Amino acid sequence: MSTNAAFRLQDAGFSRAQVEALGEFLDSQAATKTDLIEAKTELKAEIAEVKTELKAGIAAVRTELKAEIAEAKADIIKWMFGTIVAQTALIIAAVKLLH
Known part of the structure; x- marks a missing residue:
């Protein structure tokens, strides 16, 4: 907590002990650079893991x-061959019937 903030709280009626307690609480809740670096490292590792999983899935x-x-x-080729054979047989039968 900044000095200005502490003075303003005291001017607003907070006791010195209250201001100090609030300052300690806020300091304990704030993320440090180390906390942010650790979080960044963890996120990078998780992202890399997700990328690997996605690549494997793809x-x-x-x-x-x-x-x-x-x-x-293969199915299409079978059906095409079957259709060609059937058409050829029909054409041969039609030619024989007409002659």
Whole structure:
């Protein structure tokens, strides 16, 4: 607590003991540079951990999507081949019926 603040509190009717007690309380509640550095370090570590987890999660999703896309491609190729065979058979049958 600043000296000006202490004088203003005394001028407002606070006793010296009250001003000192309030000053000690405020000093005990204020964050120090060390507290801020520790908090910053902890936050950096947590952010790094979250980044690592997100990268792993994204990699897993990519792998899963690639597998699903490959499976979908295989299904499409099967259906296209089946459709081509069926159309060819229909065309051959229609040609035979017309001749």
